[in-house]
Amino acid sequence: MVATTAVLLASRNRPRTYPVVVPTHSRTEIHRTDRVGWIRALVLGANDGILSTGALLLGVAGAGADRGQLVTAGIAALTAGACSMGIGEYVSVSSQRDTELADRAAEAAELAEDPEAELAELKNIYVARGLPEPLAWDVARALSEDDALGAHLRDELGITDEMRARPLQAAWSSFCSFAVGALIPLLTAALAPDSIRVAATTVATILAMLVLGATGSRLGGAPGWRGAFRVGVGGTAALALTFVIGRLLGTTVA
Template sequence: MHRHHHSENHRNDRIGWLRAAVLGANDGIISTACLMLGIAASNAGRSELLVAGVAALVAGAMSMAAGEYVSVSSQSDTENADLERERGELRDQPVAEHNELASIYVGRGLTPELATQVAQQLMSHDALSAHARDELGIHDITAARPIQAAVTSALTFSAGAALPLLTAVIAPPHLLTALLAGTSLFFLIGLGMLAAMAGGAPMLRSALRVGFWGILAMAITAGIGRIFGTII
């Protein structure tokens, strides 16, 4: 009897780096473009605009890296503490832990007899991994990786921030504001579509969501820049 295996293309293994990459690039485009639009609307010159853009890129990349590292490190510390606690319980109360794991499988639809057998076999193979996965919800593909998240966020923020900065460098002075807003919106929508494609999500919905918030953010900051530029 031959068993035929079919391949499945799941994307859960991309959750960690995809989240950090999309968040970093999206923030890079929006924050830098909004800052530069606000300054452009206040009638500042190109040199002031470029200085502000470079400063936004450097400061934003460092802020994203530090924020992601601290946040994901906290998650990693919590996961490690839970695993250490579980390791002690497995050592001191193996029967209770076996019953706890079996009850989880019963709750998922197995009969008590089968759940007991499954729990016994999984624990004999790797008790900590079984409890980490099914009791604590800690999986290898979603485990916290602080350095990876920090580096990914910093690099993708820089890449995203470089796009409106490049537009400000090459755009004619009389079209600077319009091109900065238009290209930034185009980049945001493209990023939303790429992220949706990589994650297997609907592209149109992702593009509209990113585009809406991008337009709103740029409109508000440009309006504030115009108001303060007029007052000052």
């Protein structure tokens, strides 16, 4: 951005010479868009693991299960949930990746077929972004000589290397974050004494969701309390609902 602006300003004063302008400040800007993808996957995975496992354990406990039954149910929930999250993420990110690959192939074919039209297309993109026409031609030519396909993917389709869809990485991080999240209520239910098991599992589940919600918000650049509040209200309602249903089923079915 700084470089483009510098080139643009330089060209207004002395057209057609583009001195290298070094920014006078050395402040490092912190952007968060490149983090959004994996933060979303991690927070979603861990939150699902905590809430679905915690709720399932409370539902089963509400129906009168003992520690052994709770642990069995909890391990099954962890395994099933982590696999489901991982596979779901793999499928969804793979289709995104397929779209990117198809776009890349189409763009490469267009470049091979009609490089002049593609150059004009690139120039028009820069004009639309505010560069004067002669400068837009120069930028389009320079970038095309350097890496025409990369320039088209980035400036025409918005595909960059940092933002590229990575199915396996997404699947793996969803799987792990769900499993880690699920371990919190599961270990609490397994280790707490009989008399406080339900209470301890409830508290551990809600606390974990609050901490995670706050962390997710802050990593994404929003105030922590906002995420904690969102997830805390929703999560507590889900836990209460599951426990009550477990209670009702436990007294009527068993």
